[in-house]
Amino acid sequence: MIETLGLVKQFNDFVAVNNLSFTVSPGEIYGLLGPNGSGKSTTMRMLLGLLRPTEGTARIMGHDIRTNIVAAKRVMGYVPEEPVLPERLTAWEYINYVADIWRVPRGSEREQEIEELLVLLDLRDASDDLIETYSKGMSRKTSLVAALIHKPRVLILDEVQAGIDPRGAATIKEILNGLRSRGATILMSTHVLEIAEQMCDRIGIINKGEMIAEGTMEELRVKAVGQSSLEEIFLGLTGGPDMQLIAKFLEDAGAST
Amino acid sequence: MSFPDLLILLKQDLLQTFRVRRVKGKRTEQKSALRRFLGPIVAVTIGVVIIWALVMFGPFLWPFIEDVLRSEGGLGIGATLFNALMLFALLGSIMISATTVGNSERMEYLMTMPISLRTLFLEKTIIIIFYNSMIWLVIGTPLFIGFSILSPYPYAFLSVPAFLVLMLVLVSIGVAIGGLLGLIFSRILAGRRALKQVGYALMSAIGILTGTFWYVSIYTDQSGEMFRFIFELADMVGLSSNLTPGYAVSVLTLGILVGVPLTLPELLVPVVYAVIAFGLVYATAIVSEEAHYSGWLASGSKRSSKVKVEIGERTWDPQPFRRLKFNNTISVSIWYNITSIRREARVFTQYLLGPIRLVIWMILPAIIAGESALDITGYFIIGAVIPFATLYGVYFAGYETVYEGKNLMNLQLAATNMQDYVKGKALSAVPFSLAASIIVSVIIAFISPSLILYLPVLVGSITFLTLASGSIAANAAAMGGDFKAERMITRQRGSAVQMPITGWSMIRAQLLPLVLGFLGIYGVVLVGVFIHPLLSYIAAPGFMALCYRLYGSYSHSAGVKLAQIEATKYL
Numbered sequence: 001m002i003e004t005l006g007l008v009k010q011f012n013d014f015v016a017v018n019n020l021s022f023t024v025s026p027g028e029i030y031g032l033l034g035p036n037g038s039g040k041s042t043t044m045r046m047l048l049g050l051l052r053p054t055e056g057t058a059r060i061m062g063h064d065i066r067t068n069i070v071a072a073k074r075v076m077g078y079v080p081e082e083p084v085l086p087e088r089l090t091a092w093e094y095i096n097y098v099a100d101i102w103r104v105p106r107g108s109e110r111e112q113e114i115e116e117l118l119v120l121l122d123l124r125d126a127s128d129d130l131i132e133t134y135s136k137g138m139s140r141k142t143s144l145v146a147a148l149i150h151k152p153r154v155l156i157l158d159e160v161q162a163g164i165d166p167r168g169a170a171t172i173k174e175i176l177n178g179l180r181s182r183g184a185t186i187l188m189s190t191h192v193l194e195i196a197e198q199m200c201d202r203i204g205i206i207n208k209g210e211m212i213a214e215g216t217m218e219e220l221r222v223k224a225v226g227q228s229s230l231e232e233i234f235l236g237l238t239g240g241p242d243m244q245l246i247a248k249f250l251e252d253a254g255a256s257t
Numbered sequence: 258m259s260f261p262d263l264l265i266l267l268k269q270d271l272l273q274t275f276r277v278r279r280v281k282g283k284r285t286e287q288k289s290a291l292r293r294f295l296g297p298i299v300a301v302t303i304g305v306v307i308i309w310a311l312v313m314f315g316p317f318l319w320p321f322i323e324d325v326l327r328s329e330g331g332l333g334i335g336a337t338l339f340n341a342l343m344l345f346a347l348l349g350s351i352m353i354s355a356t357t358v359g360n361s362e363r364m365e366y367l368m369t370m371p372i373s374l375r376t377l378f379l380e381k382t383i384i385i386i387f388y389n390s391m392i393w394l395v396i397g398t399p400l401f402i403g404f405s406i407l408s409p410y411p412y413a414f415l416s417v418p419a420f421l422v423l424m425l426v427l428v429s430i431g432v433a434i435g436g437l438l439g440l441i442f443s444r445i446l447a448g449r450r451a452l453k454q455v456g457y458a459l460m461s462a463i464g465i466l467t468g469t470f471w472y473v474s475i476y477t478d479q480s481g482e483m484f485r486f487i488f489e490l491a492d493m494v495g496l497s498s499n500l501t502p503g504y505a506v507s508v509l510t511l512g513i514l515v516g517v518p519l520t521l522p523e524l525l526v527p528v529v530y531a532v533i534a535f536g537l538v539y540a541t542a543i544v545s546e547e548a549h550y551s552g553w554l555a556s557g558s559k560r561s562s563k564v565k566v567e568i569g570e571r572t573w574d575p576q577p578f579r580r581l582k583f584n585n586t587i588s589v590s591i592w593y594n595i596t597s598i599r600r601e602a603r604v605f606t607q608y609l610l611g612p613i614r615l616v617i618w619m620i621l622p623a624i625i626a627g628e629s630a631l632d633i634t635g636y637f638i639i640g641a642v643i644p645f646a647t648l649y650g651v652y653f654a655g656y657e658t659v660y661e662g663k664n665l666m667n668l669q670l671a672a673t674n675m676q677d678y679v680k681g682k683a684l685s686a687v688p689f690s691l692a693a694s695i696i697v698s699v700i701i702a703f704i705s706p707s708l709i710l711y712l713p714v715l716v717g718s719i720t721f722l723t724l725a726s727g728s729i730a731a732n733a734a735a736m737g738g739d740f741k742a743e744r745m746i747t748r749q750r751g752s753a754v755q756m757p758i759t760g761w762s763m764i765r766a767q768l769l770p771l772v773l774g775f776l777g778i779y780g781v782v783l784v785g786v787f788i789h790p791l792l793s794y795i796a797a798p799g800f801m802a803l804c805y806r807l808y809g810s811y812s813h814s815a816g817v818k819l820a821q822i823e824a825t826k827y828l
């Protein structure tokens with residue numbers, strides 16, 4: 001369960017997140033959509049205690065992030081937009097490290113679980129290499145395995161599918177669906193509208209830090225009359241490409257070639 | 258705070274630095290056992306050599322050492338050394354805690370773990386203390402082992418564990434105070450960008466100057482002239498200097514070694530300091546936590562400018578110095594170099610004042626000799642400006658070439674003429690060494706008017722020496738630079754000496770320019786002084802021409818190396 005209560009984040013004079021309130025219930029995948037720089041990552045980083053909200057707060061499984069962030073972090077798994085991992089550890093070492101911190105009991109059961117996750121995400125072959133040798137997608141998968149190993153009840157995934165191969169993306173989709181049916185609370189952001197449409201139970205669209213539309217696909221369709229696809233709804237709300245400017249650019253570019 | 262968490266964090270941090278087991282993976286570059294154990298092997302070798310040397314030659318030295326230490330005030334000398342050790346740790350870590358907090362993005366994976374940030378920052382502080390202690394551990398431990406073998410007193414060997422523990426206490430106090438100072442300082446400057454830059458500059462300058470004066474005071478044996486007021490202050494509030502941490506440590510380590518009987522208070526004072534050290538370290542963790550949450554250190558650099566920048570010219574062609582026309586690559590390189598250094602006041606000051614650390618050793622003899630040596634002081638000062646030229650070359654062209662890091666990719670893709678790019682970097686150091694040489698010239702003009710005649714030659718030669726040094730350093734950087742080193746975090750892992758250019762390359766970067774500078778510039782000046790002034794004006798163009806040749810050829814070979822450097826080196 002994630003409840004955000006009037007979250008505000010201000011960087012100097014710039015308001016990145018403005019009075020955001022939404023709820024994600026157990027057994028639900030909530031998709032956070034919005035243009036670049038609209039405040040998705042900032043919101044997630046506040047939920048994880050990486051940034052202190054300027055105003056407002058949030059509760060994770062009932063733990064207030066302002067007063068009890070350690071307890072909140074204990075139930076959360078997070079895959080950041082750009083995972084920064086300990087470069088001088090191997091994936092195997094890193095995941096065990098994470099498991100130690102979350103007090104997952106050591107033993108063959110834990111090893112087997114790590115092994116299974118690594119195999120599922122095609123990482124087994126690289127898991128004895130230092131993380132610094134990994135490709136982008138491999139780092140993200142490593143980060144995902146680390147987030148899953150302690151069986152979090154709340155998952156926060158910032159563009160987890162970006163840069164993942166099709167097989168990996170399909171695997172992630174199945175895993176997330178499975179976790180949802182077991183009652184996990186999942187908040188994810190993505191720019192791929194098909195993913196949002198297929199996977200998310202509810203969608204929140206934010207723009208310039210403010211929630212401009214929220215609901216299930218059905219509810220969004222009802223609100224945006226005459227627009228049926230998520231892309232149409234999204235562009236309708238946040239603005240489509242500037243065709244005039246594009247035409248001008250192409251003209252200029254054409255002149256120079 | 259949770260102790261088991263702390264242990265897990267420490268274990269992982271150390272595992273990353275000292276990896277004993279081989280990495281099994283196929284992708285990872287395998288290091289031979291020798292290379293993996295190189296650090297410990299070197300440390301043990303140094304230790305064994307020190308102990309051996311002491312046992313071999315010590316018996317002659319021992320009576321002297323014992324005499325000095327047992328004499329009135331003898332332990333005070335030890336106290337000065339130990340206080341210096343503490344000050345070292347302090348000065349070396351002034352910005353460390355602030356940097357650690359400021360770069361917390363790099364520890365995001367740690368910060369999302371269910372650990373209180375206090376535990377996390379405590380662990381980082383402990384690691385910093387550990388790195389700062391390493392050098393004393395490697396040098397000090399064998400010294401004490403050796404001396405306790407020599408010492409006839411039955412309990413002398415106790416000085417070894419005493420040293421280990423108390424050295425850690427001293428370094429902890431130093432690191433914690435340094436860290437707190439940096440954090441408090443950042444708090445004061447929070448959110449004020451201009452002030453912050455000035456503050457960083459001041460702070461770095463103070464760090465460099467205090468450090469230098471401290472060495473001077475040890476060297477000239479005035480036992481800390483600069484710090485006398487601190488001791489006087491201590492006296493005034495009833496603390497005698499015998500209560501400094503260094504003294505307490507000196508009594509317990511050197512005192513035990515030479516069998517000075519201990520009193521109960523002398524045993525208790527170190528315990529008090531240990532408690533204080535623990536308190537300070539813990540306080541650093543608390544303040545770091547607060548600093549993180551309140552966002553004093555949140556980097557403002559990500560903020561985009563509020564003023565919209567209009568694109569004025571169609572072809573971008575910055576000219577760093579009006580009037581002087583360079584080709585496009587050189588001028589862009591100069592502009593980029595100066596801009597990226599200038600943006601960070603801390604780096605800028607470090608670069609500008611850095612040479613003072615070296616120079617002080619050259620003018621020290623003149624300072625000590627004092628009045629009597631006024632005649633030759635001018636010559637010493639001429640010598641002092643040479644490191645400015647060579648080190649500016651190393652910083653502006655050597656270090657900055659390394660800090661190009663990922664940008665090398667852009668340069669390679671754009672097929673930039675790297676020779677010109679390197680030239681630009683060397684050129685960007687010229688205004689600064691020119692300024693230094695002019696300042697020095699004015700000083701010389703006052704001290705040794707007889708040298709005035711040679712000042713134009715000096716200024717000219719220094720300019721060309723800077724160019725040569727810059728390209729030599731860039732060439733060394735291209736060979737042995739750690740292109741993944743980041744300027745921002747060079748000190749983050751706690752090692753105060755992690756250099757962008759390592760090992761032999763660093764020596765290569767400095768040695769030739771220094772030799773060239775000293776031979777050349779003294780040659781040019783002395784030829785005039787001893788034979789005929791006119792000769793200086795004949796020799797100088799020769800020296801400049803030589804420097805210019807070196808500048809050309811080293812820029813060329815640096816350029817070739819940089820153009821061919823493989824992407825894995827910097828990505």
Ligand SMILES: Nc1ncnc2c1ncn2[C@@H]1O[C@H](COP(=O)(O)OP(=O)(O)OP(=O)(O)O)[C@@H](O)[C@H]1O
Pocket residue numbers: 011014016034035036037038039040041042043081555556557559560
């Ligand atoms: N540390 C910071 N300091 C200043 N401004 C910041 C900082 N972090 C984020 N911002 C600003 O906050 C706004 C929201 O950023 P955020 O990263 O949350 O966007 P996002 O919705 O995740 O975008 P994207 O789709 O590109 O990932 C941006 O305008 C960004 O410039």
Ligand SMILES: [Mg+2]
Pocket residue numbers: 040041042081158
């Ligand atoms: Mg984002």
